[in-house]
Amino acid sequence: MSTKRFNSYEFATKLSQEIAEYTPTTSGSENKNNIRNKVYQFYPSSGDKLQREINLDFNPEQAGMVSHFIGEWAFDHKEELIKSNLPKEEWDSLIENLVVSALETAKTAHSKSMTSEQSVKLMENAVQLTYEETINKLASQHEIKSDEINKILKHPYLEEIKKFKAENLKNLKMTLSVQKKKLKLFIKEFIKFTSGVCLYLIGLIGSIVSLIMFLNIYIINKLILIFSVIISSIIAVAIKLNKNIKLLIIKLKAEKKNKSKIKQTKLKNYSKKILTDEIRIELANNQYRKILSVNIMELKQKFSYELGYILPRIKVIANYGLAENEYNIYVRDQLFAKDKVIFGGKMLTNKVLITDNIEIKSEWLKASHPITKEESYWIKDEDQENFKNINLIDPINLIIDHLESVLINNADTMFTLEKTKQLIEQSKSIYLDDFSLPLATSRKIFVNLIREEVSIKDINLILQTLIEFNSDYKDSDFLSEQLRKKFSRQISSKYMNKQNELNAIKLPQYIEELFVYNKPSLSSLADSIEVQMNAEYLKNEKYPVVLCSADIRLNFYRELKQKVKYLPLVVLSDDELADYISVKDISNFQEFQAN
Numbered sequence: 001m002s003t004k005r006f007n008s009y010e011f012a013t014k015l016s017q018e019i020a021e022y023t024p025t026t027s028g029s030e031n032k033n034n035i036r037n038k039v040y041q042f043y044p045s046s047g048d049k050l051q052r053e054i055n056l057d058f059n060p061e062q063a064g065m066v067s068h069f070i071g072e073w074a075f076d077h078k079e080e081l082i083k084s085n086l087p088k089e090e091w092d093s094l095i096e097n098l099v100v101s102a103l104e105t106a107k108t109a110h111s112k113s114m115t116s117e118q119s120v121k122l123m124e125n126a127v128q129l130t131y132e133e134t135i136n137k138l139a140s141q142h143e144i145k146s147d148e149i150n151k152i153l154k155h156p157y158l159e160e161i162k163k164f165k166a167e168n169l170k171n172l173k174m175t176l177s178v179q180k181k182k183l184k185l186f187i188k189e190f191i192k193f194t195s196g197v198c199l200y201l202i203g204l205i206g207s208i209v210s211l212i213m214f215l216n217i218y219i220i221n222k223l224i225l226i227f228s229v230i231i232s233s234i235i236a237v238a239i240k241l242n243k244n245i246k247l248l249i250i251k252l253k254a255e256k257k258n259k260s261k262i263k264q265t266k267l268k269n270y271s272k273k274i275l276t277d278e279i280r281i282e283l284a285n286n287q288y289r290k291i292l293s294v295n296i297m298e299l300k301q302k303f304s305y306e307l308g309y310i311l312p313r314i315k316v317i318a319n320y321g322l323a324e325n326e327y328n329i330y331v332r333d334q335l336f337a338k339d340k341v342i343f344g345g346k347m348l349t350n351k352v353l354i355t356d357n358i359e360i361k362s363e364w365l366k367a368s369h370p371i372t373k374e375e376s377y378w379i380k381d382e383d384q385e386n387f388k389n390i391n392l393i394d395p396i397n398l399i400i401d402h403l404e405s406v407l408i409n410n411a412d413t414m415f416t417l418e419k420t421k422q423l424i425e426q427s428k429s430i431y432l433d434d435f436s437l438p439l440a441t442s443r444k445i446f447v448n449l450i451r452e453e454v455s456i457k458d459i460n461l462i463l464q465t466l467i468e469f470n471s472d473y474k475d476s477d478f479l480s481e482q483l484r485k486k487f488s489r490q491i492s493s494k495y496m497n498k499q500n501e502l503n504a505i506k507l508p509q510y511i512e513e514l515f516v517y518n519k520p521s522l523s524s525l526a527d528s529i530e531v532q533m534n535a536e537y538l539k540n541e542k543y544p545v546v547l548c549s550a551d552i553r554l555n556f557y558r559e560l561k562q563k564v565k566y567l568p569l570v571v572l573s574d575d576e577l578a579d580y581i582s583v584k585d586i587s588n589f590q591e592f593q594a595n
Contacts, residue, residue: 101130107531154179224228277311280330284322292316295400308457337406339370341395342378350375352391370402373566417443423508427459436468444476488576495545498582505532506585526563545570
């Protein structure tokens with residue numbers, strides 16, 4: 001039975017109003033408000049995640065246990081961080097790390113069918129380890145003084161919170177005990193009162209009967225009839241009153257039982273379903289949300305067709321807290337990119353200005369391309385008629401290109417162990433039983449391929465190649481390079497022109513030796529390659545590739561990518577060229593040759 005949906009925004013609103021009850025009085029009103037606001041800010045954005053994890057199939061008891069544990073740790077550590085000397089800007093990031101760690105561990109425990117005690121112990125260890133690693137990392141970055149580390153890791157403020165919760169529970173028990181005594185006293189007094197009334201009525205009736213014996217028989221008959229009606233009414237009222245008293249007692253007992261569960265219910269629901277959205281785009285202008293969603297569907301189809309990678313759901317929401325025309329790109333609830341676009345306008349890049357010899361107008365709005373960071377300009381609607389044959393960039397397409405760049409460059413964040421397992425299990429390879437490569441190593445291989453836009457669609461060929469090597473090799477980088485050789489035709493054909501020519505900046509042997517033995521010169525080498533790439537783009541409106549030997553390809557790409565951040569860098573090895581491709585060497589390294 002799957003977990004039921006709930007309104008995470010309504011839940012977070014109520015919870016943020018009640019959260020102050022759980023914060024010790026020593027925290028101060030400012031910190032209470034800080035915790036309450038962060039609860040409302042963080043949990044609505046992540047409240048629907050657990051119900052989408054359909055493969056885990058949590059039942060209500062399991063979901064409640066996971067939610068209770070994660071909520072208590074997130075809240076307790078938030079209070080502890082407020083009391084510590086940790087920089088305020090690190091609070092939310094640390095809490096998110098703890099939540100993600102606990103959730104991943106919970107999913108692992110569930111997939112292995114662990115008991116509740118085993119799951120809780122595993123989650124506690126994972127959260128404690130993540131907490132210590134994060135604190136030590138901040139200490140290594142000099143965000144925390146060394147003499148403060150042990151003090152923070154001992155959790156001095158968690159004891160204060162536990163003491164505060166214990167006092168609240170003690171007060172609750174005392175209140176319930178007082179209410180119970182009052183209820184017993186009320187029932188006792190009511191029974192005494194009812195008994196007195198009944199005795200009074202019996203005495204009154206006896207007196208009336210004695211009086212009737214002296215009266216006329218006719219009058220006696222009439223009085224008997226009247227008193228029969230009165231007695232019947234009294235009995236009916238007594239029966240109804242007795243029924244109401246029983247209902248009141250049942251209601252009071254139910255309220256007592258419900259009050260004893262209120263605290264537990266609040267804690268269980270404190271962080272229920274707080275898993276994050278994997279990809280989210282926030283727009284200041286909600287008018288273009290639908291058209292952006294349509295373009296996102298096309299991007300997902302492109303990823304699926306060209307890379308063989310199915311992207312998760314990408315949400316587009318309005319954020320009225322952003323400045324006009326701003327947008328944010330979140331991956332797993334972390335802000336990876338933000339920029340501005342002018343809806344209704346078009347972007348004109350500096351390369352286009354130079355290529356087409358266009359004069360800059362004063363009314364154009366100066367900007368920076370979000371991916372290449374080159375100088376650009378936004379032109380208005382009325383000026384677009386003068387550039388019908390010029391390559392202008394639409395703001396929606398610009399956001400989509402920016403999103404695509406973020407997803408490819410951060411494939412290691414998106415491609416999880418779970419996705420790796422699903423991809424391997426979907427394979428129909430008859431050799432799947434022989435595949436013994438660790439899941440973490442397989443994930444690194446897929447990330448290496450996706451990051452350089454190599455398709456993983458042919459999963460059967462990938463697994464077959466890995467099986468051939470994994471008995472002797474376990475290194476993910478080595479195995480990634482072997483896969484690239486298998487896909488050499490696919491890789492090299494993407495960058496050749498119609499004449500089967502590949503424009504390449506080919507590294508001479510002395511340049512490769514310079515890279516291997518003289519790493520400090522990499523910066524000037526990167527500058528030279530960047531200049532050559534831009535020069536080639538201005539000639540042919542297409543960036544060249546960098547060609548080197550297979551021995552240094554991967555390391556050279558990774559280090560060069562750190563220097564040439566904003567250009568579409570492609571580094572190929574000689575072994576990755578198809579037989580029918582001819583290389584046109586456009587390299588120029590004269591300044592290095594002179595040295």
